Amino acid sequence: MLLPLLTAVTLFLAPACAVFSDEAWNIDYHFALLGAPKEETSFFHRPNPSSKASLIYTLSEEHALGAVNPRDGSLVWRQILASGGDSHNTSFLRAGEGQDVVISGIGSEVAAWSAADGRLVWNVNADGPLEDVEILELSDGKETVGAKDAVALSGGEHPMVQRIDGASGAVKWQYSIDGSDAPYQLSASSTEVYAILLHKTILDYVKLRVVALDPVTGQKTDEYMLSSENELATADNVISVGANSASPIIAWTDAAHTTLKVNVVGTKSISSFSIERHDGNAIERVKLHAPYHINSLSHFLVHYETATSHWAEVYHIDLKNSKVEKAYSLPRVAGRGAFSTSTADANVYFTRVTRDELSTVSSASHGILGRWSLSSFGVASGVGEQVEPVHAVSEVSVKGDTVSAIRTTVLLSTGDWVLLRDGKGIWNRPEMLASTVAVTFAMPADVVALAQQLEVEAHGNPVAAYIHRVQRHVVDLQKLPSFLVSMPKKIVQGFLGTSADHAAGSDIFGFRQIIACATRSGRLVALDAGHPDRTLWNRDVADLKPGQSWRPSLSSTKDGVIQVSSAAGTGINYNATDGQQLAGDLPIIPDEPDLSTSRAVRYTMRGNSLEATYDWSPSWTFTPIHGERILNLVPRPVNDPVASIGKVLRDRRVLYKYLDSNIALLATAHDASSKANFYVLNTISGAIIYSNAHPNIDLTAPVPTIMSENWFAYSFTSEASDATTKGHQLVIGEVFESLIPDNRGAMGASSNYSTLQTATDPPFTLTQTYQIPEPISQLAVTRTRQGITSRQLLAVLPASNAIVGIPYGIVDPRRPVNRDPTKDEQAEGLMRYAPVLDFDPKWYLNHQREVVGIKNVVTAPALIESTSLVFAYGLDVFGTRLSPSFSFDILGRDFNKFQMLATVAALAVATFVVAPLVMRKQVDQRWRFL
């Protein structure tokens, strides 16, 4: 009787690890991010030339190419471009007017992508790293109808210019650049293609060499050197080389930013303008904004920036004599500003975004066509921080002399990418989260406040504690009216919804934890796991200079406090709820505990060996065999509660788990023989508890490892021989004190236990290998408060862009091999071992979403035992709640309150109806037999 019942229970539990259709999209959240967009690779473009709707295209700093819908900020499509691993961090994105493709250039690859759906149209590999990619906006009758050709300039050993057919990706011609000059940029006018090279003079100055090519044949038509005198010290001073316009220009300044020199490409004359100083600060940056269309007016804007203010000047080019003239200037405004260029027919418009204003001017005159005041950008920022625009892209439609509609996307200094429509914020994308490097969960400070108050009462003297308590209750009483007002609503909600739904209001289940993310740019961003759609706060904590990097580690040492540590500085604490820096209010726990008193074992990687020191003296050293290197070391998590020390079998006997808080899984690789070794170490004594070697491993593929409770898991990609199988494998090992039930092995007899002494009998390990369909890049495990809930193995699948939650029962190494499970084993939920483990799509935590570029998964226990919070970051940010053993302590969405009440009502009605009948029957019986 019990057996079928248990089977039924296991069958019932098995789907609990799946994503339920009513929970998907509700309890999980996902930001499909691109990373900070780059100014020169972001633009509005119509994917379908016949329709008016345009999308925003960008190639971000994370090398993600994507299209964003300007209406709601949702991602239309996205491709992650591989940069080829080189440090040459330039990327290009171009779109020809009226084209249904966008052309990207990154590393050495030029690729065309379908603008509407993001599919590859063609790709071409240049021999060297790309220096520039442009689209030829000319009609010479030779190109295929519809598709415009691309021109690519590549560097490397054999620098060359290539013209690539826009339809097929075939190279039409290529021109090899002679000499040792470094290729710099491409420029195309309606009649010629210009390659601009940097020529180093003897005095280490830079001169600009221009090579003019015939766009049809690729033959050199002209070549000359611009006499830049000795002004150009480095290539950084070249501000801009205009690309496709009626008259492309080259502009540069001297190192001190005192004069601006402009040359119209194709001519040798250089116009010189002195740069006015508007305030005491030195000019830090000069940017040039010019239209990108060949038939637009040849006007351009020069944007000057100092530390405290910015201004701009607009210049006109006279096409007849190639003369450059200053037309007007835009006034100086405090703070940073962003300018964007947009075109409508031949007209050019410049849109300016400052801290508090958005305005549009025509390039022809300085009259303002539209002005909108911006109260705020609607993004979270640090206290007292001024949110400033970094760069902007606009789409303007002008009717008569006024702007009828304007859409501007602005990248802000907080890292948010916002869209303003007529000066109103429409959406913002938290692109700063795409560069998250460290994450921690923290309890909100308001939850902690009550705990602190109670603590005060517990430790004060009784009278003071009593007064404190009365005061606290009086304060609480002030909330009574609002509580009473909200009562009816709460009751209705409670009746219609489920308990898990309104948990977000009052966080009794611990779902509303704060997730603090440290980004590569030195910011700390806090999200609310209960309301992830808004950023709680976002502040600059590292003050990094451009190009500087930091490696922060985040922790929540105390509830309500987030501690940021990095290699440079010791821990700084922040309030988890509002991001305020906590100065001396809370005692800061010393960053490194005093080792002499805490008797901890320290580990250092010395050369290629792992050395453990105890009491400042070497304890043990782990040196891999010659030729091996240590891949990674994963210890058991510090906070890893285990509810039961054994596994209770069906016949009530117990298999004792080998539970030691000081065990770690170490992976080493032998590159010469492509072999990997895995060791389970006792980190106090250095004893090897288990080791295994796998030959024929692809060591360039990721080898993720995880250790939790008394089990470990790792995954690798194996190479095939005829007798073995090729593909990816997942190995699970579980360590027991003894494999005989009710036997504690060597530990059974001894009454004392020392972590320092290695037991004579090592514990027993069961391992099982499963063939999995795709590689795993990262492993994690769910964590719950008490460890009663069974654990779920979380694996990041980079090939499917997914995170899969594998129930432990599926990969249990105790699954019987080569035989059917006995009835006892069946009752425990053990199935016959099968070497192939397919990832059921129902295990995908992300279900239909695609989580791209996940680098790490962190888990945290909720306040209720059944639930674990999961947060994954990398490029995308994804979070959800998991109940590996079903939601046994909370009424989930499957609990239908209405159905329950209906059942009670139906029973009540039935009782009233049946009661008289029963009464009559009983009376009848009495008459019959007595």
Add this chain to the structure above:
Amino acid sequence: MLVLKSLTVLAGTSLASAANLTVSIPSSPPLLPNPASLAPSTHAVLIGPPGVQYEAPIRRDNTFTFPDLAEASYLLTVHSRDYFFPPLRVDVTKAADGTQQETVQAWQTFRGNEWSNKGPFYGSGNGELRTQIQPSSQKNFYQDRGGFNIIDFVKSPMILMALVSVAFIFGMPYIMDNMDPEMKEEFDDMQKKGPLSGSSGAAAQLQNFDIAGWLAGKGSSTEQGAGDIGKKR
């Protein structure tokens, strides 16, 4: 884009004779009638010997193209958001006739089986292979809850049995009343002849015992009790 993870392959790719592989996804109703509906993240991965891995995104014409493959035995996997595709084994070998061109062959392969265990042949080509791959199944991400459904509820055998017994208990008296007198008499006779009823029936015999009168009364009352339970449903 093509990810090249190893420099060792670079030498191989520069050879003009290197092989090309084109895998296309045809329209395969009813599973995937329109391959253009595949997500742009659909991509194919070709895993060769350690360190050699090529990746190709889906093209506008629903194909994956791998140019310049070095001689090796590869595992081809197609990853898509919504569909599963069977894994293929792709071998690029020197041509038997000693020409410059290499031979490209493809078979289906089976996970968890030795590498020499090949499945259906997907074709071979000299220097270039064009083959087709069809999705094996659609991914179903969502687990539906066993929600309350009144039809399912009524269909369950327990409820059906209970309903029938309730119908008998309530319906019998009406049927008896509505029967024509002849039928009723016949029915009464039959009941009398039954083993439990009538003066010679077992029930009557039991009732003749002294104590049994009480016992039998209880016995019949339990019968009635069962009926009551039925009614309560």
